[in-house]
Amino acid sequence: MLLSGNGPLVAVLRAALSRDEKARLKKRGLEQKKRSDPVKQFIQNVHHFRDEALKNQAPPADHVVVFDEAQRAWNAAMTADFMKRKKGVSDFTDSEPQFLIRYVDRHQDWAVILCLVGGGQEINRGESGIGAWLDAVKTSFPYWDMHISSRLTDSEYAAAQTIEAVRGTRGVHFDDSLHLAVSMRSFRAEHVSAFVKALLDCERGQARQLLTKLKRYPIVVTRNLDLAKQWVRSKARGSERFGLVASSKAERLKPHAIDIRVKTDPVHWFLDGKEDTRSSYYLEDAATEFQVQGLEVDWACVTWDGDLRFTATGWSFTTSAERNGRTCRIPTTGGT
Secondary structure, X not given: OEXXXXXXXXXXXXXXXXXXXXXXXXXXXXXXXXXXXXXXHHEEEHHHHHHHHHHOOOOOOOOEEEEEOHHHOEXXXXXXXXXXXXXXXXXXXXXXXXXXXXXXXXXXXXXXXEEOOOOOOOOOOOEOOOHHHHHHHHHHOOOOOEEEEOOOOOHHHOOHHHHHHHOOOOOEEEEHHHOOOOOOOOOOOOOHHHHHHHHHOOOXXXXXXXXXXXXXXXXXXXXXXXXXXXXHHHHOOOOOOEEEEEOOOOHHHHHHOOOOOOOOOHHHHHHOOOOOOOOHHHOOOEEOHHHHOOOOOOEEEEEOOOOEEEEOOEEEEOOHHHHOOOOOOOOOEEEO
């Protein structure tokens, strides 16, 4: 079973697989049975999985559970607040990782939890990072074995302190093969993650060096949005998908007809064709980091506002409220 708290990812995966299944059945002259959707059985929203754990004391149906973007699980304070407000459960003390492991732990014979982790991707309030999973096993489930990537100590995972706390304890194993050093999504993106990390860490020399290796992953910058859109369209070949993305805090892109407050449907944005105005191909509806995390396009027209700026002292992040009253410059736009 694949679980994710990323609603757009779950919706797009389900829709893509369901469309494919319907197409296969239609080709064979068959129709899908009403109220029958096998995709929902193995791709679920983690919140539904959590709700099932609250309803009864039985273990989950599956012995192997894969948590996508596990670093985005809630900490104890966020989980307790949610349980009290939404579920009427007072004095809840578990973090989300603790509670989810406790649910799977109901199996009397065996169970496996696989946590897929992305570095630096805790993008919402109360998201605890992968360290919360390690801490949950250490404090509440010491009889579980943990197999950990040896690269989890890198700064973007923010788990070094927790790893040191569990290092050397029973059942803890470090394995180099658990780290996906090369992106399997695109043959062009081998050095992109390393470049982005160096850029965000303000390591200028390394960033420049890595940038020279991105020959098959062109990055260009312009202040002309129309030119950026034309460039992206000209680069895409065949069925390659392109789209417009923006930060969820980029509220001053409105003068350029990019309003991030308008909800974008990720299913139509990622799956519909060039004839549908809701699709990414039209370069009209901008998707934010919340709508594209875990998903991707072949070519992206990345637009940004003053919410993230590079200053003499490093990166500066400000919200629109903090910038209120200041003069906003014309935003820079880039196509990659």
